[in-house]
Ligand SMILES: Nc1ncnc2c1ncn2[C@@H]1O[C@H](COP(=O)(O)OP(=O)(O)OP(=O)(O)O)[C@@H](O)[C@H]1O
C-alpha cells in the first residue's frame with residue numbers, strides 16, 4: 001500500500017440482516033485530499049463512514065486507514081481521526097466548553113493541553129462567547145460548529161464529516177466552509193458527505209457518487225460535469241417538435257422532461273448559437289453545467305422513498 005493513501009477500501013461489503021448497504025466498493029483517499037462521498041438517501045454513505053471510524057465491522061473486504069487494517073487496528077485508527085457524525089452527539093446537559101474538555105479524556109490529553117486546545121477551537125469556530133452556554137440552548141448552527149470543534153480536539157490527521165451542514169442557514173454554511181477550507185490549507189485530509197451539490201463542487205478535490213451501495217461515478221467535480229453533463233446547459237420551457245427533432249438529429253446530449261428540455265452543450269459553441277437563434281424566442285435559460293446536473297442524470301429524478 002502506498003504511504004500517501006490515508007484510506008484504502010477494497011471490495012468493501014456491509015450487510016445488515018436483510019439489507020446490503022454497501023456492495024463491494026473500491027476507493028482510496030489520498031493525504032491532504034478533500035474527498036466527497038455523494039449519493040441519494042440510503043445509498044450507503046454513512047455505512048461506509050462508520051466502517052472507516054471503526055464503529056461498524058466490515059461484512060467482507062478490506063479497509064486500511066493510515067495503512068492500518070481496520071479489523072485489527074481500529075483502536076489505533078480512532079486515535080488519529082476526528083468524526084463529525086450525521087446526528088448531533090453532543091452532551092446536551094454540559095456547556096460548550098465542557099463538551100470539548102471532557103471529550104479530550106478519551107484521548108488521554110493532559111488537562112492544560114485540553115484547555116489550551118479547547119480555547120483555540122472556540123476561537124477558530126467563533127464560539128468563545130458561548131463557552132458557558134448549555135448545548136441545549138444552542139441553535140443548530142452553533143451546535144454544528146461545536147461538533148466540528150470537538151472532532152478536532154485530538155488534532156486528528158483525518159477528519160470525517162457526515163453531512164456537516166445539513167439544516168444550517170446560508171450564513172452558517174459559509175462559515176463552516178471557510179473553516180474547512182482553512183483546515184485544508186493546513187494539510188488536513190477530509191472525507192465529506194453532503195446532499196448539497198454546490199458544497200461538494202466548491203470544497204471537494206475528488207468525488208465518489210454512490211447509489212444502492214455501489215459506486216456509479218468518480219472524479220474531480222469538473223471532470224464529472226464534463227463527462228456526465230456539460231460545461232454549458234440550456235433549459236427550454238414548453239419545447240416543440242421542431243426542437244425535439246433538432247436535438248435528436250444532431251445527437252446532442254439532452255433530457256426531455258415533457259414540459260421542459262435540458263440541453264447539454266459546449267460553452268459558446270456552434271450548437272449553442274444555433275439553438276439560441278432558432279429556438280430561444282422566449283423562456284430559454286442559459287447557465288453553466290453543475291454537479292446537481294451530474295447527480296440527477298446519474299441517479300434519476302424520481303423520489304426514492
Ligand atoms: N443499523 C442498520 N440496520 C439496518 N439497516 C441499516 C442500518 N444502517 C443503515 N441501514 C440501511 O442501509 C442502507 C444504507 O444506509 P446509509 O445510512 O448508509 O445511507 P446514507 O447514504 O448515509 O443515507 P442518508 O443520505 O439518508 O444519510 C439503507 O437501506 C439503510 O436503511
Ligand SMILES: [Mg+2]
Nearest residue numbers: 045046047086
Ligand atoms: Mg447518511
